[in-house]
Amino acid sequence: MKLISERTARINTENAFKVGPYIAALEEAGNTVIKCNLGEPDFPLAAHIRDEVKRQLDLDNVHYTNPQGVPSLRKAVAKYIGEARGLDYSPEQVVVFPGGKPPIGMCQQTYTNPGDEIIYPSPGFPIYESFIRYVGAVPVPLHLREEIGFSFTGADLEKLITPKTKLIYMNFPSNPTGGVASRQQLEEIADVILRTCDENVRIYSDEIYENILFDGAEHYSIASIPGMKDKTLIATGASKSYSWTGGRIGWVVFPTIEEAKLFTNLNINYFSCIPPYNQEGATLAIEAPESKHSIAEMNAAFERRRDFVVDALNAMPGVTCQKPSGAFYVFPNIAGVVENLGIAEAYAGLPDDVKRTTSPSTLFQMFLLWEYCVATMDRKSFGQIGAENMHFLRLSIATGMDDLKIGMERMAGAVNDKAGFDRFIEAGEHFS
Ligand SMILES: Cc1ncc(COP(=O)(O)O)c(C=O)c1O
Numbered sequence: 001m002k003l004i005s006e007r008t009a010r011i012n013t014e015n016a017f018k019v020g021p022y023i024a025a026l027e028e029a030g031n032t033v034i035k036c037n038l039g040e041p042d043f044p045l046a047a048h049i050r051d052e053v054k055r056q057l058d059l060d061n062v063h064y065t066n067p068q069g070v071p072s073l074r075k076a077v078a079k080y081i082g083e084a085r086g087l088d089y090s091p092e093q094v095v096v097f098p099g100g101k102p103p104i105g106m107c108q109q110t111y112t113n114p115g116d117e118i119i120y121p122s123p124g125f126p127i128y129e130s131f132i133r134y135v136g137a138v139p140v141p142l143h144l145r146e147e148i149g150f151s152f153t154g155a156d157l158e159k160l161i162t163p164k165t166k167l168i169y170m171n172f173p174s175n176p177t178g179g180v181a182s183r184q185q186l187e188e189i190a191d192v193i194l195r196t197c198d199e200n201v202r203i204y205s206d207e208i209y210e211n212i213l214f215d216g217a218e219h220y221s222i223a224s225i226p227g228m229k230d231k232t233l234i235a236t237g238a239s240k241s242y243s244w245t246g247g248r249i250g251w252v253v254f255p256t257i258e259e260a261k262l263f264t265n266l267n268i269n270y271f272s273c274i275p276p277y278n279q280e281g282a283t284l285a286i287e288a289p290e291s292k293h294s295i296a297e298m299n300a301a302f303e304r305r306r307d308f309v310v311d312a313l314n315a316m317p318g319v320t321c322q323k324p325s326g327a328f329y330v331f332p333n334i335a336g337v338v339e340n341l342g343i344a345e346a347y348a349g350l351p352d353d354v355k356r357t358t359s360p361s362t363l364f365q366m367f368l369l370w371e372y373c374v375a376t377m378d379r380k381s382f383g384q385i386g387a388e389n390m391h392f393l394r395l396s397i398a399t400g401m402d403d404l405k406i407g408m409e410r411m412a413g414a415v416n417d418k419a420g421f422d423r424f425i426e427a428g429e430h431f432s
Helices: 006-010 019-028 047-058 071-085 102-111 126-134 154-158 183-196 257-270 276-287 290-314 335-340 343-348 360-372 401-414 418-427
Strands: 094-097 117-122 138-143 165-170 202-206 232-237 250-253 393-396
Touching: 006 126, 019 360, 047 276, 047 290, 071 094, 071 232, 071 250, 071 276, 094 102, 094 257, 102 126, 102 165, 102 202, 102 232, 102 250, 102 257, 117 126, 126 138, 138 154, 154 183, 290 401, 335 343, 335 360, 343 360, 343 418, 360 393, 360 401, 360 418
Parallel strands: 117 138, 117 165, 165 202, 202 232
Antiparallel strands: 094 250, 232 250
């Protein structure tokens, strides 16, 4: 008899949390680590939201509450999601979750049976792929194309759709690439879905970065395209827009009230309800005009940092980096560095069991972390299937400009340090 279920052995993880202890070890040893690994804005929670949470605590609003989410928050979500997308939603279609992450796996549990196929972006938020084998479904990665701004076309999607397709994840603006699909691309994608998918196929549109857009761009949702609202779940939350990752407030707007009820019952089974004082804080965050100012300030800072980091990366030999249109990540192609430093050869020379835990971009990520004290994320952290020969890093720009300047100087040193990389490989440690 085995202690752990087979299902549990199949779930993967989010590596962003795995790098934390490595950084702590480096810092304990007296190093200053530049943290370009973090997926959270580096701004404080705006005062008006913080004050509302405090006020709610003082009102003793700390007890069990509606498992679907407090009515005030669901009303605010239905209104703003609908208005921003030219759609009409009722608060009964909204369910509140502890962050944007939990509904990702819950959707797979709710909509798929073993053997059903789930299409998801790769590179993409790792939890999409992580859960698929856990629920017994079949992962079908949709590889984003660098040459079209890390998006995909209707034709790319159409190639992957089969009678077994059940769920399709989309995420624009994208983690980890910052890519944003154009309205025309979304129309083509919607056309393919409407033409080829069964009416019971669901689209999970993860729009958690809906407010983080650059160069004056406006968010556009696939749900706004005629025919798509009835198939699309719109998932967003408070973590990124309000720099409030610890508040654990996310929400999904469902195509039907019946589906919202199923997820409310899952909430009851898993965690009963979400802290009401934070939900009231989120209601205020959505409704208060001040929030627009805090988002605009944050975006202006991200845009300045993006411009600096993209230029700095493109000046490094072996690195090419596109300018992302949203979110707070850049996703440089490091194929040239892999070549210049002989990383592919070093990887090929590793024992098979070590090879399985790493990749060429992981080796460079680890070299950069342990020898140059710059924390980034490797390509493998954002979907593993079919990504073997793809050499990218994700750098978060949710880090102050002073730190980013130091980080870029250090990375410029690392990409030229063949001797240092050879020593790192010889030392035989920290390969993943
Ligand atoms: C695309 C995407 N979806 C969902 C989440 C989860 O957000 P939360 O922290 O609200 O659970 C993240 C967080 O990084 C994300 O990047």
